[in-house]
Amino acid sequence: xxxxxxxxxxxxxxxxxxxxxxxxxxxxxxxxxxxxxxxxxxxxxxxxxxxxxxxxxxxxxxxxxxxxxxxxxxxxxxxxxxxxxxxxxxxxxxxxxxxxxxxxxxxxxxxxxxxxxxxxxxxxxxxxxxxxxxxxxxxxxxxxxxxxxxxxxxxxxxxxxxxxxxxxxxxxxxxxxxxxxxxxxxxxxxxxxxxxxxxxxxxxxxxxxxxxxxxxxxxxxxxxxxxxxxxxxxxxxxxxxxxxxxxxxxxxxxxxxxxxxxxxxxxxxxxxxxxxxxxxxxxxxxxxxxxxxxxxxxxxxxxxxxxxxxxxxxxxxxxxxxxxxxxxxxxxxxxxxxxxxxxxxxxxxxxxxx
Numbered sequence: 079x080x081x082x083x084x085x086x087x088x089x090x091x092x093x094x095x096x097x098x099x100x101x102x103x104x105x106x107x108x109x110x111x112x113x114x115x116x117x118x119x120x121x122x123x124x125x126x127x128x129x130x131x132x133x134x135x136x137x138x139x140x141x142x143x144x145x146x147x148x149x150x151x152x153x154x155x156x157x158x159x160x161x162x163x164x165x166x167x168x169x170x171x172x173x174x175x176x177x178x179x180x181x182x183x184x185x186x187x188x189x190x191x192x193x194x195x196x197x198x199x200x201x202x203x204x205x206x207x208x209x210x211x212x213x214x215x216x217x218x219x220x221x222x223x224x225x226x227x228x229x230x231x232x233x234x235x236x237x238x239x240x241x242x243x244x245x246x247x248x249x250x251x252x253x254x255x256x257x258x259x260x261x262x263x264x265x266x267x268x269x270x271x272x273x274x275x276x277x278x279x280x281x282x283x284x285x286x287x288x289x290x291x292x293x294x295x296x297x298x299x300x301x302x303x304x305x306x307x308x309x310x311x312x313x314x315x316x317x318x319x320x321x322x323x324x325x326x327x328x329x330x331x332x333x334x335x336x337x338x339x340x341x342x343x344x345x346x347x348x349x350x351x352x353x354x355x356x357x358x359x360x361x362x363x364x365x366x367x368x369x370x371x372x373x374x375x376x377x378x379x380x381x382x383x384x385x386x387x388x389x390x391x392x393x394x395x396x397x398x399x400x401x402x403x404x405x406x407x408x409x410x411x412x413x414x415x416x417x418x419x420x421x422x423x424x425x426x427x428x429x430x431x432x
Contacts (some may be wrong), residue, residue, distance in 0.1 A: 107430035108295075111378050119284050123277065131280040132349070137388040138287040139345035142366040144380030145294050152375035153298055155310030155332040159233045159362050160220070160240025160410035164213040166357030167243060168339030172209030173259040173352035174252055175200045182252070193432055202265045202273060204287075206343040213339020214332055216243075222333035225324055237359065244357045258353030262346055272349075283348050283432050290340055295377060297333065306330055367405070373419025378432045382421050 119138075122129045150156050170201055173306050175181075176431025177293045179197040200208065214230035224235045249254045274278045308316045309323050316323050316340070346352040355361065364387065390408070416423045425432040 080336075085092065087154055102163065107299055107428075107432060109379065111432055115378065115381065116288070117147050119288075123280060135280055135283045135348040136345065137385050138283050139341050140151060140368065140388055141268070141288050141292050141381040141384035142344070142383045143338050144330075144372070145291060146334045146341060147365045148369050148374065148376075148380045149294055149337065151369065152333040152380075153303060153310060154306050154327060154334075156225075156327060156331065157233045157335075157366075157368075158224075158234035158331075158358070160238075161334070161365055162359065162361035163220070163240040163243040163359050164217055164335040164338040165342035165345075165361065165365075166247065166352070167216060167342070167356075168209035168213040169346035169352035169356045170209075170247065170253050170259065171212045171343035172205040172343035173262040173346040175208045176202060176205035176265060176347060179258060180275065183383075185425060186305075187256040190210070199265070201269055202267055202282075205265075206340065206347060209244050209343030209346070210298045210336055210340045214336035217335020217339075218328075219333070221328045225327045225331065237362070240357075240359060244354070244359070247354060247357050253352075253354075255346070258350055258351060258355075259346075262350045262352065264347055264350070276385070277347055283344055286340070286344050286389045290337055291377075291381075302326070302329070355412045363395065367409055369408065371416075371419060373422030373425070373432075376419065376425060376432050379421035380421045382386045383419065386391035 099154060111257050119134075121127060121129050122134055130362070132427040143161075147158070147161050147330055150158055150161075175197070176199055179199040181195040181197060183195075204395070220236065220239050223239070224232050227235060248255060252259075268271050271278065271282075273282060298306075305316065305321055305326055308319075309326055313323050342352075342356060345356075368383035368387050369380050372381065372385055373379025387405070390405070391401060394404055397404065412420070418426060
């Protein structure tokens with residue numbers, strides 16, 4: 079062992095890399111991809127493309143949802159089958175705060191039936207913030223229970239808790255049951271900017287998405303993100319190096335849940351609806367599909383995957399229930415032809431990091 083350790087540095091010794099080779103290339107490819115994405119966001123709703131802004135807003139919200147999910151599975155190695163609970167419940171909370179405002183909490187102490195917090199309908203940014211905070215707190219509770227297990231057991235715990243929250247959403251009065259919360263007002267941003275205009279609302283959603291995307295990028299490329307990748311690759315070794323892996327996984331889970339909540343809250347305000355569709359287990363399956371089609375463990379893969387799935391659903395809506403079958407066929411084709419996802423295959427062929 080001593081001899082091996084003594085010669086180990088000689089085996090890994092490499093000539094100095096030329097300037098601007100590895101890390102600058104990675105940064106340049108990411109910067110170019112980010113610039114292309116911004117150009118698409120600016121040009122898509124304008125002639126000659128004239129893509130319907132509402133479809134673009136849905137695509138951006140689901141892209142953010144997929145990026146949040148990818149933070150957990152792509153870089154933390156944690157597969158959650160219950161991420162729809164954060165997306166959907168944040169949508170419910172944001173829609174309720176924007177439309178009604180008043181908060182009623184069950185409170186049985188001292189003979190009180192309800193704890194009522196009278197609030198007026200909140201402005202959109204406060205409603206979105208409320209939904210995001212709720213999702214983060216819910217993620218803290220769920221994560222504290224789930225990270226005690228690994229692999230399929232972790233996934234099953236998240237699915238079970240998500241189903242419990244789904245049935246609670248059916249029974250709770252403020253969610254509207256099967257009707258959901260409809261007619262959610264967009265309101266005025268900071269009490270000044272009227273979001274009733276579709277293009278103004280689209281610009282707001284695009285800004286929220288871009289800011290969250292940059293935040294996720296910084297998390298992944300921070301020391302915290304490097305530890306998270308180490309845990310994904312070899313958790314026992316990370317533990318042997320002194321890292322408290324459970325804390326890192328819990329932090330990643332909470333951040334992923336909060337960002338998923340941000341996506342759900344923004345969608346509720348932009349589309350004007352929070353419904354049971356957002357908390358069903360099928361929604362958790364869809365975000366897995368988006369991430370895998372785009373490219374697991376890539377920054378831009380979930381965005382591409384979400385855009386493909388959302389616009390495919392919009393184009394195939396006339397097929398009715400056959401949409402699910404067609405999605406399944408496309409998913410199988412993508413897995414067979416693009417095993418790393420669309421963006422993953424492009425990155426490998428061009429030898430760049432995306």
